[in-house]
Amino acid sequence: MRPEVREALIAKLTALADDEVILAHRNSEWTGHGPILEEDIALANIVQDELGHATLWYGLRQALDGSDPDRLAFFRDAYEYRNCELVELPKGDWAFTMLRQFLFDLYETLWLEAAQHSTYQPLAEAVQKIMREERFHLQHTYAWVERLGLGTEESNRRLQQALDMQWGYAQQLFVPIPGEELLVAEGIVPDLAPIKARWLELATRHLQNSGLKLPINPGYQPTSRAGHTEHLWSILAEMQSTARWDAEAKVW
């Protein structure tokens, strides 16, 4: 693998893993606070799955540059994280969390389907493992969007409010990282443009069928993954505090 392709792949794997870690940590904030026990457990399951996916992506990076996944997760500062801004936004209400998870699951499922035939074998294998879990996640959040959108006036209002806030942020999922075109040219990762077109079509159809207003003015659309909202600082402070408190801890 040429050095510049390798560099780009390391950056892409980091972005994929960082999205999963931050979204998982955000959703873990619902543990013990879910609207009903069954959904509390369900979301905790999704969180664990997403962390498992992050472990796979960091593991692929480790095979390329030897970096330790725990160091990456717990000892990088916010400016070194490469997650999209959508996943770091505060969890909001249940509608906000379910909508974000739906928009993300739909993107991830479509990306994985397109990445199945990656020319980079370790990536193609990871995709197979992740994809089957993502299909189930998507069914779950797809169902929630429908029920909240068509539920009561209040649930519809809350979901629309979440959509108005998130629609622009979600577009960042389809902004290639610097050097991604090298990976696309080598067939290592799929081109994001057709995935975005399909995502827009499917997301719009489901959201409209669920009684939501689209298209809307997308508002702020982040582009660079080097930039973050202030929320990333606080979530990392909380997430990393134990590991950083005593990095050499050997006892509990």
Next chain:
Amino acid sequence: MDTQWPRWEVFKQDTPSKPHQAVGSVHAADPQHALLTARNIFARRPQAVSMWVARADDIFSWTKEEIAEGQLKAESHEARGLQHPAKYLAFRKTSHKRSMTFVDYVGEVEATTPEEALRKAQATFTDAEALAWWLVPAARVFKSDPSPQTIESWFAPAKDKTYKQQQYYATIGAHVSKHKVGRGVEDEA
């Protein structure tokens, strides 16, 4: 206003050759939601190939003792529109030993009322003594999608998931006593 979601009983099938077994209940807004939550609660790790759910209100149940005392009348089924011939799924409990499962699926009967379904089930499934019976109108039982893709997505990931004991995490999982040094010796030593 009652804001509680209805309760659904969950039946899980471990392998294609085993019957569906009652494993517990979930609260959910509708059948599909019940199946989704049931999968999360009852099949994230344990083996499964299929799940069914039925609203607790749609299940007619009798214990051996109730049957012996002649309490055969199911409550208010007339109001639920169950007066015409219909298929019922029969579930039976045959052991007090298992703590997790209550009844196993044994088969279908056709009947006009739940009581008739019970009588037919008693006459049909005679291979073991029944400690309790559940009869559920087949139309009120909702099943997970049997397609290979859904089975793969809902149930296959469980095979790779394992429980990890604390000891697995060697660094922080080791008990403090393992790191104790002699009295008066500095930890930094």
